[in-house]
Amino acid sequence: MSRSYAPDSDANETGQSRGLQDYLRWFLRRFWIFLIAVVGGYFLGLYLYSVTPPTYQSSATIEILRVKRDAADIAEEEKIRMTGAAEMLSASERIRLPQIYVEAAKGQLFANRENIAPAKKRFPWTKQMRFAGEDLSPEMLGAMLKGWVTVRWRTDTTLLDLYATHTDPAIARDSLAAVLSAYEQLSESRVEGSSEYVLEYILDSSAEIKERLLDLESTLQLYQRCLELSKEIDEAERQVAEMEKRYLPKWPALVEAKELLKILQDRFVQEFNQVMNLSEEERKYWETSLASLQGAPMEALTNAKRQVVSTRSNVLERELEAEKAVYDNLILQLKEGNVTRGFASRQFEVVQPPTMPAAPVAPIKTRMLVQFAGGGAALGIAIIMLLGFLDPTLRTVAEVEQFCGIPVVAGLPAFKKRESRAESLELARDAQSKPAESIRTLRTGLTFLGTAEERCTFLIASSVPGEGKSWVASNLAHSFALQGDRTLLIDADMRRPVQGEVFGYGREPKGLADVLSLGTPLKEVILRSEVSEDLFLIPAGSWSANPAELLSGKSLRPLLEKLSEYFDRIVIDSAPLVPVSDSIPIAKLVQSVVLVVRMGSTPKGAIKRAIRVLSDNGSHPVGIVANGLPQTRTAGAHGYYYSYSSGGSYSGYSSNEK
Structure with a gap:
């Protein structure tokens, strides 16, 4: 038996790794989709251009500025350009x-304005809405204005560009004029209320700062007392240390000095406790500062407190000086009465007033056509790629071998369908044609599989109808005969027999069905072909009600064994494997099964199912014939589930067999 092959893993069923050549092949094969998409996009753009009303754009430029009082020269005002990006x-x-x-x-510019709404695209189903200024509320008209106007900042400058688009050039210009006027009024009202706001702010700030100053001064006084006590303690400690060197412990002067030191330390502790309880801020500060000294000796803790008191006192002194400076500055501004000198009466200047558009800015015909044609091209490529990824068929020999795990013994080129079945024998019609050469290649590949005794019987099968198995069977048999092998072609496709027509015998009344069912002698059903004296034919024979049961009977095996004694090669044309089971009994008896696959037509699922059916019945294809290279669109159906009448020709069997 032949070597066992099985389809690859499920990964091969869903798709293989793709390369640039695969994508290019998809594109070239469906290039017509790309052309239709490009042309469709072009004409769609042309149509939209014809129905789109012209749009006009008015522009204006303003410069943002403010007037600020110079601290170096109080009496002089200067313009300070705002260069900050945030401003x-x-x-x-x-x-x-x-x-x-x-x-x-x-404003008055829109009070009695007619047709204030922009014109819409002139589609056949679109009704143009006409609104006057008085028909719309200020809020609704303002929302429309906001959609017409755009603002852009020129980077690294103080210039703002304003643009207004509308189908009416006059409305576009007036829209900008009205917006600039409203912005100027808003700016003036903002400046008018700034004096009272700033005065109120300064008064509130000065009151807060004054209260802060009083708190700081009282706190600092306590710290100053602690510092004075700390200095007295240092002096007392120094005196005690000197006396201890000169006098005995019970000396009255030394005892008095130690009592004085103890009194000063107690007073420091009292003052320190007052500082800690002065405010929540001070308490938290000291808790944080002394947290690392918990558990330390009393003397070390007191010394640490004295050091921190000195540091904290210096910090509070600096804060007090800063607050006094701020307070003095606010009082100075109140005395001068120039609290709004830093604000300008105008926040901007109009560099370029709104312009009257002379020509429309949209639509631009060339740009629109290029955009839509480019969009159509992108859509066409996307559709082609999508169809390529969703393609349920195999397109190349490499894909067939990778998916099936079975070698391709020959690739048959696609060619135009012959007008009649009698012209299907390529070696008789044109022995130098590409199809004829491919048949010789198939014959050579099958010959190398073994000797004539080992590879005498060949079953030519397919997954679904329309894959060209009958064409392959007849031409393969003819090629064997031409090389001198005594060859017999058996038409075992009893549902749709075609070999009788191919060799010019029509539908012979006697054939394989008669031999198997009625026991008709072989000499009455074997016909000699006119194209070669070594080529013989057994037609399908009479109509059979149950071809599958007839072929699975006991008569087929001895028949094939007997025929093998008289013929070097026996080629059997059978029914498709997936729709019907007629070919299964034959596959068990022959030495070689060849599976024909039409490229770009046979679904992957049908191929996999056909191989599984053969494998489950103990028969494995020796090779695959890739029919239809390069890929062509054929009339074969992509589905492979068919309904069959009992014993009749199977429904859906395509008649486009080569």
């Missing part, structure tokens, strides 16, 4: 405030 972005966002557009909509 410019803030100014551009203020222009986008809905309040400005609502105020602009209330």
Whole structure:
């Protein structure tokens, strides 16, 4: 028997690794989709251009500025350009405030304006809506204005560009004029209220700072007393240390000095406790500072407190000086009465007033056509790639071998279907044609599988109808005969027999079915072919109600054994494997099974199922014939589930057999 092959893992069923050549092949095979998408996109763009009303754009430029009092020269005002990105972005966002557009909509420019809404695309189903300024509320018109106007900041400058687009050039210009006017009014009202706001702010700030100053001064006084006590303690400790060197412990002067030191330390502790209980801020500060000294001796703890008191006192002195400076500055501003000198009466200057558009800015015909044609091209490529990834068929010899795990013994090129079945024998019609050469290659590949005795009987099968198995069987048998082998072609496809027509015998009344069912002698059913004296044919014979049961009977085995004695090669054309089971009994008896696969047509699932059916019955294909190279679109059905009438021709069997 032949070597056992099985389809690869499930990974091969879902797809193989793709390369650039695969994508290019997909693109070239379905290039017509790309052309249709590009042409469709082009004409869609042309249509949209014809129905799109012209859009006009008005532009204006303003410069953001403010006037600030110079600290070096109080009497002179100078303009200070705002270069900070944050300030410019803030100014551009203020222009986008809905309040400005609502105020602009209330102006006289839109009071009695007709057709204020932009024109829409002129589709056949679109009804143009016409609104007058008085028909819309200021809020609704303001929302429309906000959609027409855009603001852009020129980076690293103090310039803002404003653009307004509309299908009416006059409305585009007036929209910008109304927005600039509303923005100017808002800026002026903001400056008018700034004096009272700043004065109130300074008064509140000065009161807070004054209260802070009083707290700091009282706290600092306590710290100053602690510092004075700390200095007295240092002096007392120094005196005690000197006396201890000169006098005995009971000396009255030494005893008095130690009592004085003890009194000073107790007073320091009392003052220190007052500092800690002065405020929550001080208590937290000292708890944090002394947290690392917990468990230390009393003398070490007291010395640490004295050091921290000195440090804390210096910090509070600096804070007090800073607060006094701020307070003095606020009082100075109140005395001068110039609390709003840092604000300008105007926040911007109009560098370029709103322009009247002379020509539309959209739609641009060339750009629109290029965009839609490019979009169509992208869509076409996407569809081609999607169809390629979703393609349930095999397209190349490498894909067939990788998916099936079975070698491809020959690849047959695609060619135009012959007008009649009598012209199907390529070696008789044109022995130098590419199909004829491919048949010789198939014959050579099968010959190398073994000797004539080892490879005498061949079953030519397919997964589904329309894969060209009958064409392969007839031409393979003819090629064997041409090399001198006595060859017999058996038409075992009783549901749709075609070999009688191929060799010019029509539908002979007697054949294989008669031999198996009626015991008709072989000499009455074997026909000699006119194309070669070594080629013989057994037609399918009479119509059979149950071809599968007839072929699975006991008569087939002895028949094939007897025929093998008289013929060097026996080629059997059988029914498809997936729709019917007619070929299974034959596959068990022959020496070689060849599976024909039409490239780009046979579903992967059908191929896998056919191989599994053969394997489950103890027969394995020796090779695959890749029919239809390079890939062509054929009329074969992509589905492989068919319904069959009992004993009749199977429904859905395509008649496009080569």
